[in-house]
Amino acid sequence: MHAKRSKDTRIIQNDQVLINDLNNYHTLFGGVLMKKLDACATLSARRHARVKECVTASTDSVNFNSPIRQSDSVCIESFVAYTGKSSMEIFCKVIAEDMITAERRIAATAFLTFVALDENKKPIVVPKVIPESEEEKFLYETGEERAKIRRLKRQQNKDLVAKLSIKKPWDE
Numbered sequence: 001m002h003a004k005r006s007k008d009t010r011i012i013q014n015d016q017v018l019i020n021d022l023n024n025y026h027t028l029f030g031g032v033l034m035k036k037l038d039a040c041a042t043l044s045a046r047r048h049a050r051v052k053e054c055v056t057a058s059t060d061s062v063n064f065n066s067p068i069r070q071s072d073s074v075c076i077e078s079f080v081a082y083t084g085k086s087s088m089e090i091f092c093k094v095i096a097e098d099m100i101t102a103e104r105r106i107a108a109t110a111f112l113t114f115v116a117l118d119e120n121k122k123p124i125v126v127p128k129v130i131p132e133s134e135e136e137k138f139l140y141e142t143g144e145e146r147a148k149i150r151r152l153k154r155q156q157n158k159d160l161v162a163k164l165s166i167k168k169p170w171d172e
Helices: 031-050 132-143 143-163
Strands: 009-017 052-064 072-083 087-098 103-119
Touching: 009 031, 009 087, 031 052, 031 072, 052 087, 052 132, 052 143, 072 103, 072 132, 072 143, 087 143, 132 143
Parallel strands: none
Antiparallel strands: 009 072, 052 103, 072 087, 087 103
16 A cells, blocks of 8 residues: 555635624634535545545544634635544645635634545555645644544543433433
8 A cells, every 4th residue: 555645635625605604793603614624624535545435533623713704715725644544634724815805814723533434334544644745744743642642532532421321311
């Protein structure tokens, strides 16, 4: 299995902000942006693994840096930043551009983890990633630390779920 360059997994999606995507502060709903992030990241993961199906294993973080307004366009760039055996960490960068002034700013960043599945819905080994740009190299070099944090959080979540009740509140 040959390693693949990060840039070969890059997906760029541009969109306008519509009025029905706005919250009561007249900025883009966070949930609308998260849906766009997941869709873009899925394509990067599938492009890297070259499989029919990749599933979102986790949304590690979404950091909202700047509000996105109706006068903005939204550009989401995603690419594979780091890989494990069967998992792929996808980095997403959201650039908002004011369509009147042409001002561009980083509106959000996100890390999502995907797992590639075979036709039997079982995880498969994915190719390693080769970073080339300064941005890609930085994300790759810091990827192992994020992977360790994800493993810790996954264990913490298992511990939490083991303590949760599934009883109906009125049956307690």
